[in-house]
Amino acid sequence: MSLRVIGANLIVSIKSFYREKTAVFFRIAFPIILILVFGTIFMNQDNVRFDFYVQDLDQTNSSAELVKTLELSEKFKITNVDPAINATQYAKKNKLNLILVIPKDYESSLIQRMKRNDPNASATITYIYDPSSTSVDTKMQILNSVFAEINQKMSGKPSFITPVETSILSSKYRFIDFFVPGIIAMAAMTSSLFGAVNVNAELRQKGVTKKLSTTPITRTDWILSNVLYQFLLSIISTILMLLVSYAVFDVSLKLNFWLPVFVVLDVFAFVGIGMILTRVAKEAESAAAAANAIIYPMMFLSGTFFPVEMMPGFLQKFSRILPLYYVNEGLRASMIFVDNMMALRCSVIIGVFAAVAFVLGIMTTKWEDG
Amino acid sequence: MTKEAEHAIDVEKLTKRYGNLLAVNDISFTVRRGEVFAFLGPNGAGKTTTVEIIETIRRPTSGKVSLLGMDVTKKKRKIVRRIGVLPQGFSSFDRITVRETIRYYSRLFNCRDTDIDGLIELANLKDKSKEQFKNLSGGLKQRLGIAIAIVNDPEVVFLDEPSTGLDPRARRDVWDVLLGLKKKGKTVFLTTHYMEEAELLADTVAIISKGSIVAMGSPGELIENNANYLSLTLQSVDEKVFEIVQKMGFEPVNANHNNIKVRVEHPDDIRKILNAIKDAGASFLNLDVRKPNLEEVFLKLTGAALREDLAKEVA
Numbered sequence: 001m002s003l004r005v006i007g008a009n010l011i012v013s014i015k016s017f018y019r020e021k022t023a024v025f026f027r028i029a030f031p032i033i034l035i036l037v038f039g040t041i042f043m044n045q046d047n048v049r050f051d052f053y054v055q056d057l058d059q060t061n062s063s064a065e066l067v068k069t070l071e072l073s074e075k076f077k078i079t080n081v082d083p084a085i086n087a088t089q090y091a092k093k094n095k096l097n098l099i100l101v102i103p104k105d106y107e108s109s110l111i112q113r114m115k116r117n118d119p120n121a122s123a124t125i126t127y128i129y130d131p132s133s134t135s136v137d138t139k140m141q142i143l144n145s146v147f148a149e150i151n152q153k154m155s156g157k158p159s160f161i162t163p164v165e166t167s168i169l170s171s172k173y174r175f176i177d178f179f180v181p182g183i184i185a186m187a188a189m190t191s192s193l194f195g196a197v198n199v200n201a202e203l204r205q206k207g208v209t210k211k212l213s214t215t216p217i218t219r220t221d222w223i224l225s226n227v228l229y230q231f232l233l234s235i236i237s238t239i240l241m242l243l244v245s246y247a248v249f250d251v252s253l254k255l256n257f258w259l260p261v262f263v264v265l266d267v268f269a270f271v272g273i274g275m276i277l278t279r280v281a282k283e284a285e286s287a288a289a290a291a292n293a294i295i296y297p298m299m300f301l302s303g304t305f306f307p308v309e310m311m312p313g314f315l316q317k318f319s320r321i322l323p324l325y326y327v328n329e330g331l332r333a334s335m336i337f338v339d340n341m342m343a344l345r346c347s348v349i350i351g352v353f354a355a356v357a358f359v360l361g362i363m364t365t366k367w368e369d370g
Numbered sequence: 371m372t373k374e375a376e377h378a379i380d381v382e383k384l385t386k387r388y389g390n391l392l393a394v395n396d397i398s399f400t401v402r403r404g405e406v407f408a409f410l411g412p413n414g415a416g417k418t419t420t421v422e423i424i425e426t427i428r429r430p431t432s433g434k435v436s437l438l439g440m441d442v443t444k445k446k447r448k449i450v451r452r453i454g455v456l457p458q459g460f461s462s463f464d465r466i467t468v469r470e471t472i473r474y475y476s477r478l479f480n481c482r483d484t485d486i487d488g489l490i491e492l493a494n495l496k497d498k499s500k501e502q503f504k505n506l507s508g509g510l511k512q513r514l515g516i517a518i519a520i521v522n523d524p525e526v527v528f529l530d531e532p533s534t535g536l537d538p539r540a541r542r543d544v545w546d547v548l549l550g551l552k553k554k555g556k557t558v559f560l561t562t563h564y565m566e567e568a569e570l571l572a573d574t575v576a577i578i579s580k581g582s583i584v585a586m587g588s589p590g591e592l593i594e595n596n597a598n599y600l601s602l603t604l605q606s607v608d609e610k611v612f613e614i615v616q617k618m619g620f621e622p623v624n625a626n627h628n629n630i631k632v633r634v635e636h637p638d639d640i641r642k643i644l645n646a647i648k649d650a651g652a653s654f655l656n657l658d659v660r661k662p663n664l665e666e667v668f669l670k671l672t673g674a675a676l677r678e679d680l681a682k683e684v685a
Contacts, residue, residue: 008477012463012470019465019502206461211518214425214455215478216447 001224005217009225010232013199017233028237031187032244035180038305039249042175050139051077052098055087060107067102073146087128097133100143101126113154173336176249181331182304184241184259188234188266189324190295195230196274197291200365201284219365223275223358230267238263258334258343265347265354266327272357279364298324326350378403378526378557379424384433386419393419395581396433401559401574403525406552408572409561410668416581417561418458421530424559425455438525451479454524458531458561460515464504468495468514471503472521479522492550493517494543509540516547526557533567545570565665575664579672589664596671597662602632602640604647606655614650615643 017023054070056063071078081090087099103109103124112121125147129136152159167173203209212222238259245251273294281287301315302308302325308316319325330346333339379401386394394416401407409417422428424435426446435442437449462471469486476484490499493513498506506514512532519527532548533541541564548571551558562568568575569589576586585592604611606628615622615632620643623631634640640659647654 002480004480005478008474012466012474015470016463016465207457207459208461208463210427210457211455211460211462211515212478213427214450214453214457215475216450216480217478 001218001220002216005221006225006228009217009222010229013225013229014232027187027191027233028240031183031237031241035176035183035241035245036248038179039176039245042179043249050135050142051079052100052139053079053081053091053096054100054102055081055083055085056102057083057104058102058106059083062107062110063102066106069150070100070143070146073142076142091128091130095130097130097136098139099128101128168337173252174249176245177251177253177336178307178332179305180241180245180251180253181335182328184238185262185266185324185327185331186299186304187237187241188230188263189270189298189327191233191237192227192230192267192270193274193277193291193295194288195233196226196271196361197277197287198284199226200275200278201281201287204278205284219362223271223362223365226275227267227271227358230271231264234263234267235260253335254338256334256338258330258340258347261347262327262330262334262343262350265350266324269323269350269354269357272354272359272361275361276357276364279366298322301325303328323350323353326353376402378405378438379407379559380434380436381420381424382434384420384423384435385431386416386423386428387431392581394423394430397578397581397583399576399583399586401526401557403557404555405573406548406558406560406571408568408575409559409578410563410565410568410575410664411561411578412563412672415578417563417578418530420578421528421559421561422457425453425528426450427457451522452525454519454522454527456512456515456519456527456529456532458534460512462503462511462514462518465502467500467502468506469499471514472517475518475521481522484521489517489521492520493547507540509536509543512536512540512544513547516544516551520551520556524556526559527551528559530561531563532560533562533564541567565663565668569664577668577671584671585667592664592667593662596667599633599635599662600637600640601660601662601666602634602643603629603658603660604632604654605629605657608652608654610650610652611647611654614646614652618643618646 017027054067056067067078067080070076081087081099087101090096091099103126106123109121109123112118127140127143129140200209203212242253242255245253274291277287277290277294281290299305301311301319302322303319304324308319308325311319326346326349330343330350333342333346377400379399381400382398384394384397385392397416397420409421411417419428423430424437424442426437426442426449429443438452440449442449463474466474469490472484472486472489476486490496493516495510495513495517498510501510503511503514516529516532519529529548533544536544545567548558548560552571558571560568560571573588574586575589575592577584577592585596587595603625607630608628612622612624612630615630620632620634620639625631632643634643644657
């Protein structure tokens, strides 16, 4: 191993990188854009003001008060619908996913119950809704709980069960906190794998590898240079991703030594796999195709974009054989839950995998043509 | 002097097979220190296979190859430090400049005192030193490749088809650089299929055809030994001349523009032909007498080799 040789390779790699603007975009800007886009989508879900429509058939002070109560429960933006029209037709025509219909006898029933103490007097509120809408369930649940509260207050007795929330996390855990570690792991993986495959297949096809084989550079020097270069890129890109995440979304991720540990293991593992693919696939194109075949299942099934628990059982089992799963789990264990034992377990698993991939990568890399 | 000191390269009974294909067939030769040795042969003759075995890139099927006294199959690490290689179809990192590329290779060899400016000057790349590799023309790329091949001040330089695919002007420029190497006293192993290149640059030429060496010697010796004749061209002859020459026992060949070519063994034959034409009252406009060049030797030898193979197959 020669540090001077590794240094020379690093200089060439870094210069080639920043002179190729598309590479810079995909490596540095693309993951940040992903974080911004997904972060914004799911951030809005946290503060969303649901809107729905009300058709007040009663048109009395009491019914107006009910609408006001609903509006005041912070999350709703309510639009009134003309009581004279057919609400179902109106919803269909205007693609509304929820119209709440207050019955004509609302006030009279209320008086019957409150003033005359008639326990049989009640009001039926109708939801006219579109079941194919994804948000309508949530809206109806919230409305149900508001109505339950009103009913409870009318009974005049204080509530017996009062739920209090105590999070296992020190601060509020949001989707973005889940998402950012996944993107860090994914960015390091794709860059390492594609970097190793593209650079090596291209250099071999162009004959640069042949020239290199007549110099004192060794296979270990070469692969270590690749790993070091990808590690540098990953560190830079990770720092930028975290800066944006803290600044824009105020994430509550914890930074500790596990972050660089997982990034470096991620890089080692996937540079190693890239080296093996380069050797197995003869042409640059087939190597890239093989890399894609590895990247996509890894990206979608190892919990990068959504939790593995959301998948059916057999896919969850499958995800446990994917190396990226352990990087994701390890990074989340350390950055969200500060669970050192879990992080250690994940790091051992991915560490063993990385060592095997790296050694196989060195063994399969060939300078000579035989 | 010991054998190792005198010979830069020693190849004994080298054979290389790829499956059923016999690429190099039991060849032996030596390259003296300080000479320019050219391996001349058509495409597919086995030139690159041979040179890549000597460069340690490929492994021989059988035979022994020593380079600077070291076995190429055993001492790769030591050998590569003392040789310089321009592989066939040389290429490098697209977005790295000429100067940076030279510095990169100098670092690979751990050379701290490489004269980068001197190399740029030798390859005549001064105006292009800040140009990225991908923007260089074919000739410039080859010249950069040659500069890189000597970045470690090697004892033996291998140049595999340094001017293939270049236009005549670019080829001349590459030859200028090679002449510069020769002047520096480097041992140069050159493969080429351009006779002119071998004739101009080489001290020793080995002609290889179908994996075997068919002739070897200095360009002068090869011509002397294999093409000991003169080419007489008679220009704008009238119709009778062809017949006259044929009747004298020569084998005239019709060339274009009413020219005929005759191959003669002796200068005296020329006088006889001219007299015969004069006596018959025939005429011609002009004549040209030429000694054969390496190209004719090559065609003659590889043609003969082809016929030998045919003969073997028939037998």
